[in-house]
Amino acid sequence: MKLARVLLTMVFVVCFSAQFFPAAAGEQVTVVGWGGNWNKAYEKGVWKPYMKQTGVKIIQEEWMGEVAKIRAQVQAGNIIYDMVSVEAPGAEIGCAEGLFVKLPRSVTGDPDKYHPETIHECGVASDTWADVMVYNADFIKGKIPKSWADFWDVKKFPGKRQLYGQAQFTFENALLADGVPVSEVYKVLRSPGGVDRVFKVLDRIRPHVIWWNQTTQAMQNLASGEVVMSDGFNARITHEIEAEKKNYVILWEAGYFYGTDLWVVVNGAPNMKVALDLLTWFSEPKNQAGFSNNFAYGTGRVEAINYVSETKRAQLPTAPQNIKYGAPYDIEYWVENKEALEKRFKTWLSK
Amino acid sequence: MIRNAEDVRRWLMNSATCLVIVYLVLPLIVLIPISFTSGNTLTFPTPGWSLRWYSEVFSDERWINAFWNSVVIAVSSTFIASVFGILAAIGLTWGKIPGRNLIFTLAATPLIVPVVIVGVASFSFYASLELVGNRISIILTHAALSVPIVLTTISASLRGFDRTLLRASASLGAGYWRTFYKVLLPMISPGVMTGALIAFIISFDEIVVASFLSIGSQRTLPRLIFSGVRESLNPAIASVAMLLIVFSAFVLALVVWQHSRRVRLSNR
Amino acid sequence: MNDGIDVKSMHDRGRTPSQWKYVLCIAPMAVFLIVTFFWPVARFLFKSVDNSDLVSNLPRTVIALADWKHTDGIPGEDVFAALVQDLADAHANGKDGIVAQKINQRVVGTRYLVIKTARIAAKGGFAKEALRENVLKRFSKWGNIELWSAIANDLKPLTEFYLLMSVDLQKNPDGHYESVPEEQAIFLQVFGRTVWISIVVTLICIVLALPVAHAIVAARPNVARVLITLILFPLWTSLLVRTIIWMILLQGNGPINSTLQLLGVINKPLNLIYTRFSLYVAMIQVLLPMMIFSIVAVMRRIPVNLMKAALSLGSPWLWAWWRVQLPLIMPGIFTGSAIVFVFALGYYITPALIGGPREQMISSFIAFYTNKTLNWGLASSLSIQLLFLLVLVWLIMLMSRFVFLKRTEK
Known part of the structure; x- marks a missing residue:
């Protein structure tokens, strides 16, 4: 294999050498986010101020969360990403595999100053999102739903509802509908029979549910009145309300769970020092707020909210007025159980 | 009476055909007005007309970068596939190789094996070679996907090739390479062209392998479209799609032109 | 004199060319495919048993x-x-x-x-x-x-764990195989769903392709050429682009819905996209041209007089078509079906973009386990299942060809 590798490399490096070696520049760092408006918000609110302050060049990339790609880079010793926003379970798995650098306190600051589950030994929250209950006020008039129990109540609120076709999110929402308080949900899930209870609750609503697969789909069904209620990611709903003038109402008070994507630094990153410096800078509440001011997702530091404008604040899952109704997704629970529960859920779904 | 039934049948057949053709082609045509919308969403009828989404595409560095990536990858993989394809087609068509059919079948497998498997497999393979994250891995995999096509089209045109021409050329004192360039290649060039164009389209269009193997800046055009679509459908996507359709119409026109030229040549 | 010898030796070379030269011609492609395709795939499939x-x-x-x-x-x-x-x-x-x-x-x-x-x-x-x-x-x-x-x-170097899992089996403590609990038995279902979707797509393609193929064969050469170009055109258009077009057309406020609303046929948008229906519509549009061409290729070789003869003997058209023409078209239908079916089995992008959770086929599970949970053993085992199905289709094809050959020899 060695010989093949040498030959292949030689032939093609000769052919395309010009493209392979980017012109050496000053200090730079490659930062990988989720693309689209998310990247734009980071660029405007966080990267630009940092670049201005330090002169470091930040190269922004986007990906779709395939931890396998980081694994491949690390195993091959050919690392392109420096700093990546990874879904929390992926960060946990990658951290245990040694794909990511363990972050010292000098970078992250005091863990007690973060919301729970927004800091990890390998990462700090890049964005804190929430899966919330929402309804379209164009189609629900008069009596309005107030809780997940109402979501499940097809007599009081006739019509189709919509849920995310995944075990995570749906399980939590089902237990909320069954009257479990947010703080107890994982206690119930971990207890014997907890998961069976979830499926019993889901059986009750099953004929009335349209399952969504992509946010685009969820928003479309909500807009057309195909469904009267849905769950969905809060920033996307806010976007529809603001940019598309939709008449959606987010029910924070129904209870919600928030999840995090974490900034991690890839082990062996070519610009490790810059990446760590950037993260140190980002760990300041003031600097984190730059993201939330441009996007309806929160960040890790509790104090960051103080630097967010008043109007934006109400849209964030981490805002004091909202977070009292919320709790974080339990990363440990889902890392251990995701494959098995996802399988069980999909089996139930296709019955 | 029979005459009448015949007409009804013909009418039914023709209208069915029209409907199917409409189903196949109309969607591509509907895209034209949508891509010229002045609105922010992909609604129809459009609120007004403008070129704004086209200019957005042409001014966005990411789209241009992705376009060039796709071109470089497609050209290189087509070249590689054509070289291997021509040689192998000569060997397989003219040689009396035992197990010839088996070799053809095996060479066709890259076309048949689901592309997800090819994507995952080449991902783990090139990762172990430290070749993930540059264009080489995508080029090589795309070339492997294109080899069967090139091999088939070239073999087809070789079968119609009169081999006494080679002897004539040799008898006139031309060497192997000269014969190859001056006699063989021009004669089989329609087959090579068709194969190469299909190979180009395969690579230019391919998304699964490209998404597994590309990291960051080697993102190809389809890959960029794909990640854009998953977030939201905006008219910029429609105008990129429109450009791609125009592009493939152009390539198809090339093929048809090649084909008619070949027909004219052989009629002479 | 010199010339004569040269020409003669050339002739000899032409008549009995040394075969190793041809082998040498094939070798680069063989090596290339082995290195860039067969070896990676084999290596990946090995992960299904690698422990x-x-x-x-x-x-x-x-x-x-x-x-x-x-x-x-x-x-x-x-x-x-x-x-x-x-x-x-x-x-x-x-x-x-x-x-x-x-x-x-x-x-x-x-x-x-x-x-x-x-x-x-x-x-x-x-x-x-x-x-x-x-x-x-x-x-x-x-x-x-x-x-x-x-x-x-x-704790063995080779494990059957993932292969068993991919067919909803497991090993109990005694070392016997048993089904996984019913609630975990997903893969055979997904497998069945994948096959079912492929079969439906194939059948609809046959039904739609037959009249078109008849029309092309019956048309004047110029018309036939136009028809073929029209059918070729979508085939040349990016699969991704075509899927996106269907997304645009079928969405809630898309052209189809808004036209129907303008005409007053419906008063609220139909739910067209993210359903089995939308998946079929998009898949068939992509795969139909291949079916049409396979059938046309066979039909062109059928003498026109056969049908005329049958009709002139007084048999009703449908009967004549069924007894005379269809058996002759069958090889084309078979080839086309094999192509369409095999391609349909591997669909990934289209269901991902245009289907709901219940439309996801086996490929999307392979991608899920590879990318998200890093369970490559299972991804590889599912791939083996899929390949197994392909080999099965291929064997059926071989057998059917054998049957058809025999029939035409008679």
Whole structure:
């Protein structure tokens, strides 16, 4: 294999050498986010101020969360990403595999100053999102739903509802509908029979549910009145309300769970020092707020909210007025159980 | 009476055909007005007309970068596939190789094996070679996907090739390479062209392998479209799609032109 | 004189060319395909049975558990010592995460047990004396006999675990195979769904292709050429682009819905996209041209007089078509069906973009396990299933060709 590798490399490096070696520049760092408006918000609110302050060049990339790609880079010793926003379970798995650098306190600051589950030994929250209950006020008039129990109540609120076709999110929402308080949900899930209870609750609503697969789909069904209620990611709903003038109402008070994507630094990153410096800078509440001011997702530091404008604040899952109704997704629970529960859920779904 | 039934049948057949053709082609045509919308969403009828989404595409560095990536990858993989394809087609068509059919079948497998498997497999393979994250891995995999096509089209045109021409050329004192360039290649060039164009389209269009193997800046055009679509459908996507359709119409026109030229040549 | 010799030798070369030259011509392609295609795929498929992540990181445990049976009860001191030592090493090498993942795949809910045990073991946190008791006191889950038998059952360099899982089977502690609990039996269902979708797509393609193929064959050459170009055109258009077009057309406020609303046919948008219907519409549009061309290719070789003869003998058209023409078209339908079916089986992008959760086919599960949960053993096993199906289709094709050849020989 060695010989093949040498030959292949030689032939093609000769052919395309010009493209392979980017012109050496000053200090730079490659930062990988989720693309689209998310990247734009980071660029405007966080990267630009940092670049201005330090002169470091930040190269922004986007990906779709395939931890396998980081694994491949690390195993091959050919690392392109420096700093990546990874879904929390992926960060946990990658951290245990040694794909990511363990972050010292000098970078992250005091863990007690973060919301729970927004800091990890390998990462700090890049964005804190929430899966919330929402309804379209164009189609629900008069009596309005107030809780997940109402979501499940097809007599009081006739019509189709919509849920995310995944075990995570749906399980939590089902237990909320069954009257479990947010703080107890994982206690119930971990207890014997907890998961069976979830499926019993889901059986009750099953004929009335349209399952969504992509946010685009969820928003479309909500807009057309195909469904009267849905769950969905809060920033996307806010976007529809603001940019598309939709008449959606987010029910924070129904209870919600928030999840995090974490900034991690890839082990062996070519610009490790810059990446760590950037993260140190980002760990300041003031600097984190730059993201939330441009996007309806929160960040890790509790104090960051103080630097967010008043109007934006109400849209964030981490805002004091909202977070009292919320709790974080339990990363440990889902890392251990995701494959098995996802399988069980999909089996139930296709019955 | 029979005459009448015949007409009804013909009418039914023709209208069915029209409907199917409409189903196949109309969607591509509907895209034209949508891509010229002045609105922010992909609604129809459009609120007004403008070129704004086209200019957005042409001014966005990411789209241009992705376009060039796709071109470089497609050209290189087509070249590689054509070289291997021509040689192998000569060997397989003219040689009396035992197990010839088996070799053809095996060479066709890259076309048949689901592309997800090819994507995952080449991902783990090139990762172990430290070749993930540059264009080489995508080029090589795309070339492997294109080899069967090139091999088939070239073999087809070789079968119609009169081999006494080679002897004539040799008898006139031309060497192997000269014969190859001056006699063989021009004669089989329609087959090579068709194969190469299909190979180009395969690579230019391919998304699964490209998404597994590309990291960051080697993102190809389809890959960029794909990640854009998953977030939201905006008219910029429609105008990129429109450009791609125009592009493939152009390539198809090339093929048809090649084909008619070949027909004219052989009629002479 | 000289000329004569030259020409003669050339003629000889032309007539009996040395075969090794041709072999040499084929060699580059063969080597290329082996290196860039067959080897990577084979290597990936091997992952379905590869157990080295587990075995090579637990060398002492492998030896210690060699003679253990689940009837022996919780293993003794020596096994615990071996395990603690192995996990300590694994933690030092950064492999404890992988070991934990592999064990968690077998017994769900043991990931943190393994990781925490490894951490403490690496720090020497378990007293050497009465190690077993010590570990059990800290982590009572190690007293779970099923965990031990799952590990012991699978400490071999090659494992059947993933292959079994991909067909909803598992090994019980006695080493017998059994079905997984009903609630976990997803893969055969997905497999069935994939086949079903492919079959439906193939059948609809046949029905739609037949009139078109007839029309093309019956049309004047110029018209036929136009028809073929029209059908070719979508075939040349990017699959991704065509899927996106359907997304645009079928969406809630898309052209189809708004036109119907303008015409007053409906008063609220129809739910067209993210359904089985939209998946079929998009897939068939992509695959139909191949069916049409396979049928046309065969029909062109059928003499027109046959049908005329049958009709002139007074048989009704449908009867004549059924008895005379269809058998002759059958090879084309078969080829086309094989192509359409095989391509449909591997669909990934279109269901991902245009289908709901219930439209996801086996390819999307392969991608899910590869990218998201890093369970490559399972991804590889599912791929083997899919390839197995392809080989099956191919064999049917071979057999059917044999049947058709025989029939035409008669």
